[in-house]
Amino acid sequence: MLYNKQSISLPQQIQQLKARGLVISDESTAEHHLRNIGYYRLAGDWWPMQSDKVNHVFKPRSRFEDVIALYSFDSDLRLLVFKAIERIEIGLRTRMINHLSEEIDPWWFENQAIFINPNAFKTNLKSLDRELSKSKEVFIQEHFKKYHTDHRRPPAWKSLEVASFGLLSKLYGNLKPGIKSKDSIAQELGTVNHSFLKSWLQSISQIRNICAHHSRLWNKNLPGRPKLMPNPPLLWVIDSPHVSKHHMLYVHLCCMTYLLDAVSPGHRYPERLKHLFYSYRSVDPNALGFPERWQADPFWQ
Template sequence: MIYDKPPITIEEQIAKLQERGLEFDNIELAKKYFSHISYYRLAGYWWPMYKDKDKKEDKHSFKPNSKFKDVIALYNFDHRLRMLIFDVIEKIEISLRTKLIYHLSHEFDPWWFEERSLFTDTQSLTKTLFKIQEEVERSKDVFMKEHKKKYKEDLRFPPSWKTLELTSFGSLSRLYGNLKNTVKSKDVIAEELGAVNHTYLPSWLQSIAQIRNFCAHHSRLWNKNLPGTVKLLPKPPYRWINDVPKQHEFKYLYVHLCLMRYLLNVIEPPNKFDQRLKKLMEKYKDNVDPNALGFKDGWRQEELWN
């Protein structure tokens, strides 16, 4: 089959949705939204409003009482959720970067991240170093310009305390996860972040890095199946949840939010992540189904979230 649908105007987009049963209170306001937010970006928020969406003969007709204003409410909720999460991840990223630089530079030397003998998968390391090289070359930071000017005969990367300051969270998490388990700093960093040892922290960081990328690219988090999975500590040394999600529930955001809260409690105690998340959920309680994010009944009473 060849795709042959032509583009349609904003007025035609709204008319199509009306024909399918989506209710609009203010057509002019709706036109303004569609002029700034694309049809298919908003489609992710009205998709659950379809009835029988898996049946080919049903052409995406909406359930009764489906309203465009609720679509916009979900869109706004998702935006605020991403901003909240991005702020939390920033603190986790800075902490991880600091610990990698400090512990591994002291255990080995400032160029430990180039030492292939320290890593399990050298092919993966090559790819990571290529990304880091791109980030370093792209940098306009004064300290990097001065380094290149002063040490132009030194063909190595700048030392870790300069290079890794420019490195993305994804590359940092890959460096950490790829370290051999015999590297002492790998366990030290995990212990300092409350993850006990190297067994658990790599999957946490990989998950958080994926979610960070969704936030950075303005991708939908609400009602999204996350691709990553995580290994959970059987007996965490700090506050955790009693009602722990099962493996099949790891595709939802809730368990990953719990891990972020757990790490943030170690990195920045006290913090207001719990208050800000509860306030956001309360504000949109008439629009947001907590189950679409994997929230458990009674999550507000969990010790982790208090």
């Protein structure tokens, strides 16, 4: 089957939505949002409002303004999540630089002997080389100028400063279990050992990519499945998310908040998260996997 639908104008988009049952009280406002956000970006927010997803018929009392509220909530949520990941990323990066440079040497990331998968090792180095080559950081450019006869990459405390969170996660995950720093870093972050931390970092890295590309978080089936500890050493939620809900955002937010407790004591993440839901009272937290009385849990106090 060939796709044969043609582009339609903004007024036609509005009439199509109205014909399908979406209540639009202010067409000029709706046209403004469709022009600046886009039909298919908003489609992810009105998808759950449809009773017939084949013919795209909306449920009774579905309103365009609720679609925009969901879109705005999701935008604010991504900013909040991205800020948390930034702190976790810096905490992880610093620990990897310090621990591994002391245990091995400042060029440990070039040492294939300490990594499990040689192909992943080569791929990761290529990714790092791309980051180094396009970096505008003065300390990177000056290093290559000053030490142009040294064919090694800049030491870890320089090179890893331009590495992405995804690359840090891959470097950590590929370290051999016998490398002491792998567990030392996990213990400092409260995740007991490297097997738990590895799965958390992989999941958080995927969520970071979603945020960086301005994709939807609300009501999304997330790819990562964090491996949860049976007896976490730090404060954890009383009602731990069931494995059947590990595709939803709530379990990932629990993991991020747990890591924030280790890298940024005194953070106000739970307060900001509660304020977000308070600001968008029409949003159903259950669509993100939140339990009914999540705010009363001491973990979120």
